[in-house]
Amino acid sequence: MSQLGRILLKGLVAILPIGLTIYLIYWLGITTEKLLSGPIHWFVPPADYIPGMGLVAGFIVLLIVGLLVNAYVIRRGMKVVENLVMRVPVVKTVYGALRDVTKLVDTSGRKSELERVVMVKFGPGRVMGFVTQEHAALPGIDTDGDLVAVYLPMSYQIGGYTVYLPRSQVEPTDLSVEAAMRIVLTGGLQR
Numbered sequence: 001m002s003q004l005g006r007i008l009l010k011g012l013v014a015i016l017p018i019g020l021t022i023y024l025i026y027w028l029g030i031t032t033e034k035l036l037s038g039p040i041h042w043f044v045p046p047a048d049y050i051p052g053m054g055l056v057a058g059f060i061v062l063l064i065v066g067l068l069v070n071a072y073v074i075r076r077g078m079k080v081v082e083n084l085v086m087r088v089p090v091v092k093t094v095y096g097a098l099r100d101v102t103k104l105v106d107t108s109g110r111k112s113e114l115e116r117v118v119m120v121k122f123g124p125g126r127v128m129g130f131v132t133q134e135h136a137a138l139p140g141i142d143t144d145g146d147l148v149a150v151y152l153p154m155s156y157q158i159g160g161y162t163v164y165l166p167r168s169q170v171e172p173t174d175l176s177v178e179a180a181m182r183i184v185l186t187g188g189l190q191r
Helices: 003-043 053-068 072-085 089-102 177-185
Strands: 117-122 125-136 147-153 160-166 170-172
Touching (some): 003 053, 117 147, 125 170
Antiparallel strands (some): 117 125, 147 160
16 A cells, blocks of 8 residues: 555544544434424424524423433333334334343443453453343253353454353453443454
8 A cells, every 4th residue: 555545544544433423413413403493483483493492402302201201100101112112023123122222321320230341261362241230040041150141242343242151250350341342343453
């Protein structure tokens, strides 16, 4: 590769993460503004509409929904809707996957078990993993002792494996989740 090509590639690698992040935030803002500006026009005349009111309305909607999901009636209603959605063949697969990913986000304020990074023996080496359950149980399977569920992600976000191991085979680390994810997802190439 020529010197010019390497310099251009370095520039692309430097700009791409920042550019994509800014674009994603911009897209999210524009989409929220477009979606919520219509309902706002029902209450606010077009002459009084100020760009950005859709974003403010979006934050208010998120705040209200966040408060409402604590109510028993709302949680019960959401469970009924979820049960209906989980009966539709293709929709249940997509919804189930998205629901499982969003459940990884800790909204309780407590320290999540996913924040624990561990090492697991793999042949002569070791692999990095994330504890998903401290006291794991496999339904229908009798296990001797205390199992720990560990998710072992593959490099470059290809997939991963969940393994159930005796606690004695899990070696704790001092790595943060962010640092461990960077190492795992880049195949150890990060600097």
